[in-house]
Amino acid sequence: MRVLLVEDDTILGPAVRDQVRADGHSVDLVQRLDAAVDHVAVTAYDLILLDLMLPDGRGLIFLQNLRSKGAVTPVIILTAMDQISDRIEGLNAGADDYLVKPFDLSELSARLNAVARRYSGNPNPLIEIGDLTVDLATRNITKSGNRVTLTAREWVMFEAFAQNPGQLFSKTQLEDRLYSFDAEVESNTIEVHISRLRKKLGRDAIETERGMGYRLGPG
């Protein structure tokens, strides 16, 4: 697995790098965000370890840019104990996990291997639900062979369903995915989006559980 480690601490950086190497992965260690940007432009990493407290800018912005470009590379955030708001924002910005400093190196290994397992066996895992085929990495959806294109918000919602087939999602859960938590939405936006998803994916693709939420596919 190819890992990019973004960490400016001269003690912690090499220590983490060595640990990850010991786990059998190849690591590139950079100390600044602009270097990180250069690296991700050139190399297709399987995982990014990102320190949020960097000298030359906010790591969050880097992460957001990455995600806005459609990158699905897993990102694990390294953060100090008192930067709690950063952690929250980080997860909302699209991080997959976080580690609180000081962290155990064995814990790092565990999370790393979890990610590796998730992404190793099948380079492009295809999810099949009914007549739908979903490629989460490339964001391609086909309905019985025909390509289906979703808008941004539609995808965010659909992704939740596709990643967890058969799981029930309440409206609040979906809202939390669509909007950062400061936004209050007092309307039926979710319903409308569901309606449009159904129009594209098939009338009975998503089922309603009245009073509880929605789910994709059978349990």
Added chain:
Amino acid sequence: MRVLLVEDDTILGPAVRDQVRADGHSVDLVQRLDAAVDHVAVTAYDLILLDLMLPDGRGLIFLQNLRSKGAVTPVIILTAMDQISDRIEGLNAGADDYLVKPFDLSELSARLNAVARRYSGNPNPLIEIGDLTVDLATRNITKSGNRVTLTAREWVMFEAFAQNPGQLFSKTQLEDRLYSFDAEVESNTIEVHISRLRKKLGRDAIETERGMGYRLGPG
């Protein structure tokens, strides 16, 4: 996700509980620390929301005991604005996050989902009771292989039973789960819901203990 909420405020407690439920998690609300101790001894929670200002002792001690026993359950502390020292101590004692009262319920959602996302990779534990199989995370129930769908109220009741197989629940306990405290129910609503559950789950799935209450599975 199973959440234990330790909060003695009779307004805030149910409000938080309802919000967390709306996010698709199952919540047990207790008002005292000794009750909290009992609950964690019995149930494996995925998250604990802990008010530090409780009548019968310091929440911090509870947290420290929990950690000294090796529990890694994430704990989010609910604390008043001026209890800054508590916050620091709380984090030192092993809390994962904190929320300052008064907090926005949507902010609570965000943090909750952050924790939930961390744990979403884990396989869902399946509960088996007789010919029933229950997945609390996805809200799926099957009766000897066939899918069973419950309504909102039915689910809230059934969840209580499924989480604590063999435990007796009085009608008042069930009412408290169904209705936000104040609501007066002057009829046989619980009996009707039990009847509907039995129709879906099997005539003898839930047994009656006359004058006492109901239970699911062997006593």
Added chain:
DNA sequence: ACATCGTGTTCAGGTTGCTGTAAGGTATAT
């Protein structure tokens, strides 16, 4: 600067089906 297009949100009217209530029947304890 203006028009256009794509996308997201709000509104309104119609539909669905959950849920509390009541009423009548059944089981169980004393």
Added chain:
DNA sequence: ATATACCTTACAGCAACCTGAACACGATGT
């Protein structure tokens, strides 16, 4: 035998939900 607790069915009201269409708003092109 009587009282009490519980079961089941039916039904009406209303909240939850669906959806077409209008509106808002930024991005993009001319």
